[in-house]
Amino acid sequence: MRVLRISHSAAVADWRGRERGLRALGMTVTLLSARRWHAGGAETQLTAGADEHAVPVDTWGRHPALFVYDPRPLWRALAEEYDVIDVHEEPFALATAEVLLLRWLRRNKAPVVLYTAQNILKRYPPPFRWLERYALRHASGISACNAAAARIAEGKGFAGRARVIPLGVDLDRYTPRPSAPPTDEPVTVGFLGRLVPEKGLHVLLDAATHDPRLRLRIAGAGPLAEQLGADAAARGLGERVELLGPLDPESVPDFYTGLDVLAVPSLPSPGWTEQFGRVAVEAMASGVPVVSSDAGALPEVVGGAGLVVPAGDAAALASALVEAATARAPELRAAGLTRAAECSWDAVAGAYADLYDSITRRGARPAPGGGARAPRALEIAVVAYGAPDLLRRALEPVRDLPVTVVDNSSLPEIAALCGELGVRYLDPGRNGGFAAGVNVALGDRMVAGADMLLLNPDAVISADAIAALHAGLAADAGLASVAPAQTDERGRPARVAWPFPTPLNAWLEAAGLGRRQRGARYVIGSVLLLRAEALDQVGGFDERFFLYAEETDWAYRAHLLGWRHALVDEVRAVHAGAATSTDPRRREAHFFASQERFYRKHFGPVGWQAARAAIWLGAMVRSIALRGDRRAAARRRAATFRRGPIRVEAGLGAASVI
Template sequence: MRALAISHSASVDEWRGRERALQHLGLDIETLCAQKWTEGGAMVTPHAQPGERVTGVRTVGTHPALFVYDPRPLWRALRRNPDVIDIHEEPFALATAEVLALRWLSGCRAPYVLYTAQNLDKRYPTPFRQLERWALRHASGISACNSEAARIVERKGFPGQARVIPLGIDPSRFTPSPARPPGPTITVGYIGRLVEEKGVLVLVHALALDERLHARMAGGGPLADRVRDEAVRRGVRARVELVGALDPSEVVAFYREIDVLAVPSIPRAGWTEQFGRVAIEAMACGVPVVSSDAGALPEVVGDAGLLVPHGDAAALAYALAHAATGSAQRLRERGIARAAECTWDAVALHYLDLYRSAARVDSADASRPVEIIVVAYGAQDLLRAALEAVETLPVTVVDNSSSAEIRALCEDRGAVYIDPGRNAGFAAGVNIGLRHRQRPGADVLLLNPDAVVSPSQIHDLQAALHADPRLASIAPEQKDRAGRAARVEWPFPSPVNAWLEAVGLGRFEGGGSFVIGSVLLLRAEALAHVGGFDEHFFLYAEETDWAYRARRLGWRHAVASGVWAVHEGGATSTDSRSREARFHASQERYFRKHFGARGWQVARSAVWVGSMVRAALLRGERRDEARRRAALYRLGPIRVEARIAPRA
């Protein structure tokens, strides 16, 4: 597989450790980076190591979000048609828009992945907001260096599940040194900009609260003079050493001269910590870390360091002393283990998996198991029949009814029973089952309690799924207990399709199709790519939403011809009025999510017009049904659902 990586920050030779590790894994990777870039207050230029394919590209602009590349090297690289493009820039950046425009103009159709560190949910001005949304909606993957950044891009339009991948370090440089023997003083290290949001004044205050603490502060910034003045004011000037900016070659030696590293950052309205690479570097060198709770620091540090409330000098002073004395050995061991998760080799494995997912490189295993998830709500007799048919396979039952009878049935049939404690809906139930997988890496069969399918049919279903590497999901043909066939494949809802249906031209509906979720086999790679179900859908349309997100990521869905299952639709629900309200409320949620408020209004008017026409032309029960449908859409399905079918 051939990858093209575009990253202005790859001009820092050490930060191309990811690319070198990917090469060692057999990936053919070409890197384009800034020819010159200011990083850490110094101008850096790339110097390719033996075997590296790295090209420095001229840039116009100096802000990470407001610069562009010389388009000519990008054009030539895109014309070489890589298998995947890694745009290691923020989705809202001008450089990202430039690369995507050149990708389209050059005829390159390789899927692309993006990077984000932005863990504040910002609304950018035009045109950056529109550029960000377009980039996210068409991306095939996202890497984020913290969990909140991943959730933000998902909320903003990325259809899949963003991968949280840490920033990397070179384990050949950042290695543990022998533990420093305890002494009468504690040397506290700080590396970073000397600015207020980095908490340097809080650190100076902390020194005044414990006379054992001495600080070595590396870095430059506008607050340097104020730090000196504050140290004088608090009577600790003799215990504060400002060493200035460090050359990268001096960083390891700095860590070896301190007892504990402080990362006392303070979040601001427009800024917070996005990762905190210095914490991982210090841990790798065996240095205990004390950090504030700003931004991503709790996630990065975890239980491998000590966390204190941001801005709390007393808590910081206590934790620094404790980390360097009583907890030093424990934190040293945990820190070294945490840093091992962030080596370039470990990071490269995550990126290789991301690239393979984006490029749809099939890693199917003919012996891969299938795991079954059933979301139940009462209907014990129906569930018994479903479980008896698949008792030789691993089954997890998520019981939204919290029923003692269902628990006993699962124990009797050998199924894993999970009681979520409340009825949060079908999508939430599926996600609970996915979080408690019995066979990680297995394909997952979603099975309704009122459906019956045999292991041999599941085997045939899985064979059909893996016969096409583009398939995310597949369903069998279905019939009810009387032998009547039921429709399984449906076109995706859209405003255009709603009007085609309204005027009697439903046969011309387009835009792809999905298969219903009563008996639905999901490919493991697609689950990892798309993520779980959207829990805003309480009942109905959750599989439609998942399938649509998968389609936007390049996946397809199909029916396995000749493979049959029995499904008694609606057998677990006896309240038709509530069922209809929930169904159409889910349709409204789907339209609002994927087509916005305007798209929903277009679809809503289509259904209302179509229902009114049918009410005028039909007679009897069908006329009454059309009238009810028109009234439902006039009032708004979600509003009606809230009144007659409130959630538990």
Template sequence: MRILRISHSGSVDAWRERERVARRLGHQVTSVAAREWDEGGRPVALAPRPGEDVVGVRTWGRHPALFVYDPRPLWRLLGTHWDVIDLHEEPFALATAEVLMLRALRRRRTPFCLYSAQNIDKRYPPPFRWLERWALRHASAVSVCNNEAGRIVTRKGLTGRAVRIGLGIDPEHFQTGPHRPPADEQVRVGYVGRLAPHKGVMVLLDAIGREPRLQLAIAGAGPQAELLRERARGDDVRGRVELVGSVDYADLPEFYRSLDVLAVPSLVTDGWLEQFGRVVVEAMACGTPVVASDSGALPEVTRGAGLLVPPGDAGELARALLRAGTDPALSATMRTEGLARAREFSWEEIGGRYVELYEWMTRSGPIVPDDDPEVIVVAYHCPDLLHRSLTPLSGLPVTVVDNSSDPEVREVCRGLGVRYLDPGRNGGFAAGVNHGLADRLRPDADVLLLNPDAVIHPDGVRRLHTALRARPDLAAVGPRQVDDAGHAGRVAWPFPTPWGAVVEALGLGRLRRREDYVIGSVLLLRAEALAQVGGLDESFFLYAEETDWARRAADLGWRHALVPEVTATHVGAATSSDTSRRDTHFHASQERYHRKHFGTLGWQVVRGAVIAGAAARSLVLRGDRADAARDRLRRYVRGPLRTEARMTRADGP
């Protein structure tokens, strides 16, 4: 693979180790880094090793989210072919927007991944909010260094995967020294990091003041340095605190090995949580026990190898530091478990995980499907319709997910020899599909989603499969559909957009003839696309879930197609006779879809267009069509999601 990795912090030699791992694994990697960047409170100038493929780029701005690169070298680099772009910047950063704009101007569709450590769900002001949304919608993946960051980017609309990959260390540099027995009298505690209020160093000094047997060495620099120096002259800690200033990277292992225990007393604030805590891993690799706050990502990083204390609790911190520094059995256990944990963050491990991510992004080593797709049917009562749908599928692997837990549905499946799954709840169509996907008969097979009121014969399924596999960029295909009378309905549609809603409100919907996706009543999904895009979004109870999936796939470069030479029969809405309930779910799903993909502003454009169009139609039309227009007007004035919530509450538990 040819990999372009862009990271402002790549000016630090150690942080480029993951690229070296990729090169050792046979890949061609070009690194782009800031010529100079402030790291840990001091400027670090880029100094490439002999023969290292690194491009130093001038930057304007010093904040990690508020700087831009000199666009000229990026423009040249993006003009060549790359298999993957690893843009190691936050989704909302100006540099991210800059690189993606240059990529678009270069007309490149190279898959890219981003990086995020942000573990507080912040709502950024425009234009950062818009830049973040666009970046997440088009990213194949985001590598995150903590679990919460992954959940946040997913909630904010990430189309691809969030993959947790920690920060690496060099095990050849951070090594254990001679065994250091637990202290008898004085316990040497250390702190390494930025001297800022949110890091909790003042709490650490209070802890030292509570226990005379604790001594403290503080390594670092920052805005709180003078205040801490003054606090260190207090009567309760005088003579037991040393501020050693910044420690060079080369000297850090020796500093860690000089300690009985490392303290990481990070606090929880409205604007910050510890995002990783690399010093934890470095200290553990040197055989030094760690006591950390139970906050942010620190529990994930220590994972049982260190002691955790409530953030801001000086008393608990003092007691834990004393235990870790004086208890022989505890100290030995923490040392052993810490060394094992640190090995999981070696650059070989971290770099290898990045290469696995790149290979997944390029879909190298494609999934080889079984001969036939697996059929997943989500049923809700109506055993007669289900029997009609399943009978022609003899010989194909079929799974029925019964959202109704209906004994008659179970009996139909038993009689036809079809596998039956009961999720125990009615979570909606998307939840039912995901239940089936999570327990597939053939994990590597393509998947046919089939409504229980639709019928397609095995020959049609196999012809769909042939069409799907004929083009490597197809994520999904669907057949032409007719009702029992042979009348064909439209099954391929343009993606819903705010602009499309305005066009339709003006009565010009016939002009929107694009076929961006195919409806999900009979839909064959490609295994590779399922692996990359993931399952259906379960926030959609009914309707638009396949539209959302198709849009997420399209944002990653996949396409969808109608196969008109294959025909399926579809009754449509046959599993429910409650028109009002269906309409409520349909319009609520439209609101959910537009809010997800176009934000609040986009939804308000759609809502305004529908209200205006429905109001005009209610005045012009007559009879049932006028009644339908007035019903839609009421729904959109009230709000479709609000109407759905009211209906759900009325249903009771």
């Protein structure tokens, strides 16, 4: 695999372990990085060996989000063919927009991976808001160094599942010293980082006043450098505080091994919080226990391998520092070494390789000569809500296959039926809707890496038909989902393949030109087979869709990531349709509300208002032209879209059907 990585932070030699790890996995990696960058309080110049294939690039600007690269080296690099272009910059950054523009001008079709660490939900001013939206909508993959940043990227428009991949640490550079038995002698507490108020330095000084055993060694540069000595003296700490200034990179490992415990007492603010805390992992790799505050991603990084205290609580910090350096030192050293191994550059490179494989569909490609590389595993998920007789009819033909029933109604009758038929029963304890039920099944898979058949409890398909459907999916590596042709219980055919909803298609439908709708299509979810590789890249269903359009949303996100969907017309299933529902008006309200959510999510407020106007106008025309029940239905639709479907749904109170 050929990978082009673009990262200003790779100017720091310690932070190029990802590229070394990828090359060790057999990849060809070309790296473009800032020629010079200000990192960790010091100016850094890119120096790399010939085997690193690192190209230094001049930059204009110093802020990580407000700089651009000299476009000429990027232009030359983008003339080459790559399997993946990995831009290790934030989606809203000017450098990201620059790379995407040059890629478009070069007509380079390689999929793009972006990086994010931003774990505070921010609404940026134009043009950064627009640049971020464009970048997220055109990315094939996202790596995030913390879970909150991953969820924010998904919420802001990334179509797939953002991967949480930690920042790496060099386990050859940071190694533990021989451990000594803990004593009650003075405890050497270290701090390494920017000397700024948000890093909690004054909390650390206050903590030292609570216990005379604490001795502080503070390393770094920043606005508080000149003030800290006076502040320590004012607290009566005297010689118990040592200010080391900025450290040469070569001396950092020795700094860690000279400590009994590292403190990371950061203080969150409305505009900033810790995005990872690399110093914590470096200290763990050095065999040093870590105590951090609960700011931002620190509990995610430190929790379980170190001690976490409330941000700003000096007394709790003092107590934890002593505990970590004495009574719990052996335990925390061992846990820290395990955590550091999870963040090793080899582990990080492996996670990136998995991400690259996912977006390049390497696991989905058929073997040479046609057919699948190996028989594909399959499991079935049924999201049920009451109606045990219908459910029995759906389950009996498939009971010999791996089947999970997620019972949103929590009925003993459903549990008993599953026990009788020998299928797995899961009770989520709530009715979160169809999407939430599917996610329960996806989060507790019976067969790792299996394709997933979603089967409505009011649908029936035979085991032989499922096998034929599965063969149709396996035959085309570009398919994310397939569905069979369907009939109702009277044998009347039902429409299965539909064009994606768009504002333009809404106007065509309103004008009676529905057959003129163009563009990609999806297949409905009553009997829907999902490819495992697509699930891996796209992720689960959006639980904001309580009922209806959840499969449309998933399919559209897959479409944005380059997948297709197809009807396997030679396979048949029977679908009763809404047979588990007892309230058609409520069902209709959920349907229209899900339409609004879809338009708002994928086309923004303007797109939603355009579609809303079309649907309302079409309903008004039909309310005049039609008669009887059809006129009444058109009037209800017009009234719903005039008021707003989500508002109408909210007026119904708690949901009672799936």
